[in-house]
Amino acid sequence: MRKVWDFHGGLKLDGHKSMSMQQPITVVPVPKTLVLPIQQHIGEPAHPVVQVGDHVLKGQLIAAAESFVSAPVHASSSGKVVAIEERAIAHPSGLLATCIVIETDGKDEWVPLDAHASDYKQLDPSRLRNLVREAGIVGLGGAGFPSYIKLNPAPAKTIDTLILNGAECEPYITCDAMLMRERARSILDGLLVMRHAVQAKRCLIGIEDNKPEAIKAINEALTLQEKTIVDVVTIPTRYPAGSEKQLIKTLTGIELSQNQLPVHHGIVCHNVGTAVAVGEAILEGKPLISRIVTLTGHAMGKPCNVEARIGTPMQELLDYAELKNQHTDRVIMGGPMMGFVVQETQSPVVKTTNCLLAITQQDVTHEQHPMPCIRCGECARVCPAQLLPQQLYWYARSKDFDKIQEYNLFDCIECGCCVHVCPSHIPLVQYYRFAKTEIWAQERDKVKSDHARERHEFHQLRMERKKQEDEERKRKKREMLKQSQAKDSNKQDAIQAAIARVQAKKQAQHEQENNSTVDDSNK
Amino acid sequence: MKQLISSPHTVFGNSVTRVMLLVIFALVPGYIAYIWFFGWGLLINSVLCIATALACEAWMLHLRNKPLQPFLTDGTALVTALLIALALPPVLPWWLPVLATAFAIIIAKHLYGGIGYNPFNPAMVGYAMCLIAFPKQMTAWLPAMTEQGHAINFADNLRFNFTGKLPEGTGYDALTQATPLDALGIQLQLGNSVTEIQTGFAQFSQYFGVGWDWISILFLAGGLFLIYKRIITWHIPVAMLGSIGILSAIAWLYDPSSNPDPIFHLLGGASMLGAFFIATDPVSASTTPRGRLIYGAGIGAITYVIRTWGGYPDGVAFGVLLMNMAVPTIDYYTQPRVFGHDKADKP
Incomplete structure (x- = not known):
């Protein structure tokens, strides 16, 4: 036996695995319609390379990956592209996404393979x-x-x-x-x-x-x-x-x-x-055009594993496994610990659809009123990341996003162990997702505001320069004005001087005349 | 509503009520032994404490516009009431249990925000307040049962609680005694040696000493059950009993004539009840593994210091309250090493 190491925490859970392992993997028949989202992976979406009306073969490239972190999409059966449009997909956000819709021709004809x-x-x-x-x-x-x-x-x-x-x-x-x-x-x-x-x-x-x-x-x-x-x-x-x-x-x-x-x-x-x-x-x-999907849960009439084409509407698989609608509380894509609720069962199977789990009301503990955290620490005992979920919860609630990062929020893998054991039934993982999203948003805002600040500062710099230039211009103007005024004043001075000279002359004449008068009178 | 449901979708059937009921269940053996050795006073006090606790809880929930369900039935008020009843002496005027419990629930619990938000252990706040305000009544204990039965029967105990009258020919001072721990402390301060005290005083007669030992051992058993059921972790009890044991052993080895042996400290007073049921109150205790060791060791050390040099008969209540104050700091500096990090991130 090879040595294996231990990791902290974790849970021994009821497996419920045997119910879907009673029969071998079967292949689901080709559906009438295939819905292939152009993004089924982490990264950038692929770009459609077919047009509505095109005939495609099984395995043919229909959307190409253009950036580094991306993956192309291939037709999972032969048929005709009938639409490239927004469709409901299984995603926690519930948003629509661009899909290539193929109406199959039933021939299931391959492209030449290399x-x-x-x-x-x-x-x-x-x-x-x-x-x-x-x-x-x-x-x-x-x-x-x-x-x-x-x-x-x-x-x-x-x-x-x-x-x-x-x-x-x-x-x-x-x-x-x-x-x-x-x-x-x-x-x-x-x-x-x-x-x-x-x-x-x-x-x-x-x-x-x-x-x-x-x-x-x-x-x-x-x-x-x-x-x-x-x-x-x-x-x-x-x-x-x-x-x-x-x-x-x-x-x-x-x-x-x-x-x-x-x-x-x-x-x-x-x-x-x-x-x-x-x-x-x-x-x-062969490109990736199908995968194994587990169809299971206590609300499934015939739990099994199937090989399903990517793009098969989930409803067809649920019908295949004889879903008991009246007993179904919810259908989950993935497992009970980390999966998310499928809101629209017409959503297609994608490359990451490993399981469709239909659970009954008995499987979930329902609508329990969350109590305040009593800091029992059971969450910390089961946390495989060795975090302190009780402290993270405290700071997520008070929106203390600096402190929550000191407690290493981003090491959380959202496995759900803490919620599973919490005596107060607090949806802890939801709080952590909320805190992470808020921090990302703040960081984006910060980048934006940094950008805005830089723009503002540049604007101010420009205004300052303009002001300085204006000042400079004004100063020059004033100087010029002064110089011209100075010229003017020279003229004035000359005039004044001339006037003064004239006056002085006049006065002198006048005085002379007076003197002569006096002299005359003295005569 | 369904789109708001977040993973995980299935949970283990744990609840606050389940936790509290298991704590109460674990108290039962020690509780029965207590009544066996010291009479019905505990039962009378328990009824008074529980009635007061539930009434105060309901009143405060009403004032705070909180629903009675699920808060009144979560079991926390019940645990607080029982811990106060176990801390109080068996013969008391009725208003002391009522006062201690009302103070615990109203002041120590709800004025701080109710369950989950109280920085101090409510039961110990109520008990300590009464101990400081009414030291005479709060330190007068009963002698343990002898061949003649309990020191006071149920009817007399009940009458004393509500009227203050004792049967003809029985005086309050003659009826009550200090606890062994208290008596030993007083006599040691008077200059007597441990052996003199243990042979010369009624508290150390076979029955009395044996009674305390049994109660403590049964609380120890209840505590081990709680660890087994994952309601508490081993850290706080081990650290607290360890520090009491080590400190008393050092003193005893140094001078056995003026220091009682560690067994006396561990089985006497509230060591076991405190270590497994009081110090482990999750809300007011430290929440990290290393923090719990520090927290428990701190309570043990303060308890030992108060027992040895202080004026109070026991130190568990003050030890818990003083360490409650240190919890936020302890928790901050004792974060565990996160998966994949080299060492505990020192903030």
């Missing part, structure tokens, strides 16, 4: 990564981060460990477990392709010990030679063991901080489903 089954090892790793990018592959575990970026270590970094995440720690979800049971060989094929792409020294597959069949299936599929580089590691079942950071800690003992990526420690981590997609993309040339 397979590299025999020669992928001769391909340059960068060429492999490009093929993964072109296949539109994103993380299928739930986050939806474009996979080729994670297969693209910085040039100086060497990758020591490639980890496949088969933990699947959320209750109810079994798509990875079924995939490992039924398609272990495909997972390993994909793993080897990934290993070639990142040139990893060793590979680890982490699987929770509540999936013995999956562990057995993978071990049986491993060839002797593969066993020297691939280690299947059984890890204790404890939510959130499948969270990337917790899994890396469990398997390697390395703790990543909030702003560190696994690649900083020479680690790359992918979901088992992603491995299958990468394998198919390289070995068969």
